[in-house]
Amino acid sequence: MTTTNRFKLSTMMFLEFFIWGAWFVTLGTFLDKNLSASGSQSASVFSTQSWGAIIAPFIIGLIADRFFNAEKILAVLHLIGAVLMYQMYNATDVSVFYPYVLSYMILFMPTLALVNSVSFNQMKDPEKEFSNIRVWGTIGWIVAGLAISYLFHWDSPEALAKGMLKNTFMLAAIASLALGLLSFALPKTPPKVSSSEKVNVKEMLGLDALNLLKDKNFAIFFISSVLICIPLAFYYQNAHPFLSSIGVENPTGKMAIGQISEALFILLIPVFFKRYGFKTTILVGMLAWAVRYVLFAFGNSGELSFMLLIGIALHGVCYDFFFVSGQIYTNAKAGERYKSSAQGLITLATYGVGMLIGFEVAGWITDTYKTSETTIDWKMVWLIPSIIAAAVFLLFSVLFKQEKVKDTETVVA
Template sequence: MPVAVRIRLSILMLLQYFTWGAWYVTMGTYLITALKANAVQVGAAYANLSVAAMISPFFVGMVADRFFAAQHVLGVLHIIGAGVLFWLSVVPGFNGFWWLILLYTLLYMPTMSLANSISFRQMTDAGREFPSVRVFGTVGWIIAGLLIGSLGIEATALPFRIAAACSLLLGIYSFSLPPAPPVRKKVTLSDVIGLDALVLFKDRRYGVFFITAISICIPLAFYYSLANPFLNDKGMVNAAGKMTLGQVSEMGFMLLMPFLFSRLGVKKMMLLGMGCWIMRYVLFALGNNETGAWMLYAGILLHGVCYDFFFVTGQIYTNHKAGEAVKSAAQGLITFATYGVGMLIGSYVSGFTAQLYSSKAGETIHYHWASIWLVPAVISGIVLIFFACLFKDHHHKN
């Protein structure tokens, strides 16, 4: 792949994930502080991203891939999305906000697949070339968090406007990307949602992994929707910026993955990842910004192990089990199940849990964070025990 193309695709990934990171991390804080939303409503807002994750494959597979150049669709979606993001920054109440965030996520989620598709179409060896391009997405997310946090605007509507400006820039930039013309092939419903991959469930171990993957997304949703409001409530300065330490950790552990995977195997890697999930939530339950600030930082830094050792290992395992025949279908199915079904359930569970462990004094709502964080810790523990007992690892080759 020519250096000029690599640079253009790296800029694409940086802007793609900057747009997402600018509003996603702090949305819960904004809803609670500015729109006076309760925890259930925060969970419902985050759940919209999961709804969009389940719907977007239909759009990309049945429409975008067949009739239009991917870079043109990407540009149109981001330009329209910029308008919706700005609208989100001025809507006065939660009900209007909920419908708009649903509309925006329906526009944004297809762009994830489209950005990947545009990149893959320019590569001769995606396995070697894509990681060095995709890492700029993580860089974009980190820059967004540092910017929002350093400006001290986490509880305001400004992150949505910053995201809108970036989305507009990316929309215009998309039309200059290398061409990715439509495939113009017949695509079936089975192709889109990965039904061909159901053959994997003939292996009982994969069924255990699949159930585990959906279940572990429930405690994951607690981190995404509640961590920023929690850290701000604890008095952490520049919480959004400091949460980017999780992405730095993710990049670091990604480099260690090949070394550790070959020595530990699938089961030990996943158990280690889930064990760190329990540790993270216990640290959050016990930590505070005065005497236990190190616990809060440790909980953030554990994100790299939590995410990489379970999700990346799971993607590798799925890729190996599927083989060439149903590889794409298998990845589509696991993404649909985790970021769609699992995160949808988790978003609502986190919202109802936070609402359950809250109290109101006048106009102020107090959240009992120690009790809230113990819930995902317990769920993670139950999932870990289920996986440890039922998944029989035939060493790392399987």
């Protein structure tokens, strides 16, 4: 790969995740403070991510893979996204905001696959080269969070009172415009499939990989993946409003600790695989969800603030040890025949169905434990997903049997 292309791809990844991190982390607080949204209304807004994940394969499979260069579609989606972000910036009511965020997520979620496609197309050895490009995405998310808290101070109590958190959408709109324009200069990534080739919807959605569910171990893993997304949704939807409401300073910047942790713990996955095997690795990830929410339930912004910081830092263990490990396990179990379809199926099940259920549950629980117009019993809001995570941990530990699965690069035990 040339130095110029490496720089372009790294910048592309940086902006892709900078955009997402610039508004999604603070979305729950924005909905509460700026639009006075209820828990169920917030759940509906967050669920747009799931609808985007469900619809994304159609955009990629029907358009990107068949008719147009990936980089050009990426450009168009982000330019339209910039306009939608500007409309979200101007919205003053949830009913006005919702159609824009739904449209935006339907267009944004396919870009996550497109940036990977553009990157892989330039690599001779993706397994060695991709991580060096993808890490810039994590850096972009971190920089967005740090900028909001420590540069612009939009999440300070004074700024929240003035409604300044809406500026995050303008920041994301500017970044989306920049990425849209940059995308026209990205390396050419032509369609992978002939436009005349017959469309296979089952393969596009990964449904042909449902045959893998005949394997009891994979079925247990699949069900566990859907269920663990319920507590995951609580974090995305409630963590920032929780930290803001209890008086934690610079909550957006502090939540960036989670992405730093994610970047670090992903390096430990091969070590855990080799020493402890897949089952133990994924169980550690599940247990981390239960522990982090107990820390959130009993921590505070005073002398117990360290509990909150540890809970945030556990994001790397929660995400990497379960989701990244799960992707590797899925890849190993699927073999060549179902390799791509199986990854699509897991994505559809987790970010689609699992998160959709999770956001609805999180919204319902938040409304149930809202003790007044401005106060929420956060201890119960966090203990419930902790119990759910612990139940999934027990389910997986009892029903999933140790096994050895080999592919060319990985041994999962």
